[in-house]
Amino acid sequence: MKLGFALNLAALAALCVACGEDPTEASSQESDSEDTVAEGSSSDDDVGEEQGSGSSESADQGSSESADESTSESADGSTSESADDESASESADESTDESTEGESGSETEGETDTDTDTDTTDTGVDPCSTILYPTVRDFMIAHPDFEGTTGNDLGIVEDQLGADSKPVYAGNPNTPTTSGADNFNQWYNDVEGVNLPFEIPIELLEVSPGVYEYDNSAFFPIDDQGWGNEGNTHNYHFTLELHTSFQYQGGEVFTFRGDDDLWVFVNGKLGINLGGVHGALEGSIDMDAMAGDLGLELGGVYAIDFFFAERHTVQSNFKITTTISCFEPQ
Template identity: 60%
Template sequence: MKTPPEAPPRVTPVPSTPPQRLKVTPSWLLFAATGALASSLAAAACGGDSGGSTDTGGATQGNGAGSGAGNGMGGAGQGGGLGLTSGSGGGGIGGSGGAGGECGTALQGIVRDFQVSHPDFEDDLGTDLGIVEPLLGDDGKPVYAGDPATPTTSGREAFDQWYRDEPGVNQAIPVSITLEPAGDGLYAYDNSAFFPIDDQGFGNEGNIHNYHFTYEIHTEFDYKGGEVFNFRGDDDVFTFINGHLAIDLGGVHGPQSASVDLDARSEEFGIAPGNRYTLDFFFAERHTSQSNFRIETSIECFTPVEPPQ
């Protein structure tokens, strides 16, 4: 009997694989990730005050360490600052940020440099509470409350230039800071020589540092319950949570401290856990003196938003 021929093996066709599109990560993202990793590895935990408001004395002539701001590279200054990045020279990663940006501990903002001749700079010293109204303006800026002036400010027209671009009056420079782990669930940025725009803008005007500038940050955070936000520094600081004034350290003075317990003031701020809220931060350095700047918070993550124009 003939043995039937062996059937040839069945070959299953393999569908051709379409070419894969190569994802190219933009160079600025690689640069940002590298910088963030380096900053995280190099940063040291920060201590410091977080108690109630305290005036530690009047302004004195500063001769402290450099700012730690590089032209786009940033780095820590000798004053103990961590993760400060200046956008000068086109190399900075800081700046205005963008709506819908990634949540993190970087706070992106705008520094505006002023000349010493501005009427609100190099003038009277002293604590000056009540410079701004308790509610943020519809344009996302503090509303001047002087009638017609305050002990350390000259009037509405001059104050309204602090946080708005005014050609010939100020120069805007993007600057970001990064909060680093500080223990006990806190994150901090601490710089006892906060001069982020030395030799930029209008320059130092014959001083060892550029002492005449403002700084604004606009961000959002998810309120989970139990958060705190603390600041210690000089000169003016106005911090708004959900549009409500949470910290008022107005005036030209030595380092002062303020603490905000979000739970304790939740009704005042109109906030409830499980929702996202705005945090708007305004700072001014107005005198040839020390420049201290410390933020400490248990807010774990901030989302940058487009700053108001």
């Protein structure tokens, strides 16, 4: 290969001589030309690299700017949406809280009103009433204290109610209409084979403002019940026992008119005494006038214990008139 190159060079030299040129110079020019081309190529590459670098920087800047803008927009949008979401969430929470508070307040208020407005016992019955619920006991004609001696008989019971909330017998031999303590103690106690108990309601009606009354001139609440009428038109032989209470507010009056025996105790003390077998008689308790004797103080709640007996044919009158508007069970 070297031999070929040498021959080419010799031929070129001969040609240059013929043309009047220095083959060495020509070779040098040719070398310079190749260098120039190489430099040009290198310069182009550098320009390309610079342009490429510029493009890269431009791309990087564009990408960076685009990324920044995108990030900024995304951040702004996200922040805005997040803020909106938080605002909506807070609004929803506030609305929920207000709704919850409203419901809770409404429920609480409703419960309070119900508890306040409803004044009843656990059984759902209003304890304040003008309906009385006495116990009636039926006796047979054969009982020693029924269909016997007649007349007023005021010494049958003590002035103080017994510890068992029953009248204490104080009679015989000074009370001709009764036959002794044992028989009397059967009047207001359940005794098998001697009496039969029933509960009956007695309703006091308001007959004028602040005045309540029950009035029955044919008071036979157990006709054809218990031992029956025993050949009579009505069942004439029974007793009646009632326990109730009231609040003393001043001005109360309690009046009874009837036959036969009737005793009313207030705060355990005898206030009306209509003992004996007789026609209709009347007795009254003015609470203010008798407050000292009965031990009453304004605002206090006191027991009323009421004992009645129908012991003889042919009438039975029973009338209660009072200004007490609220009776409570004991």
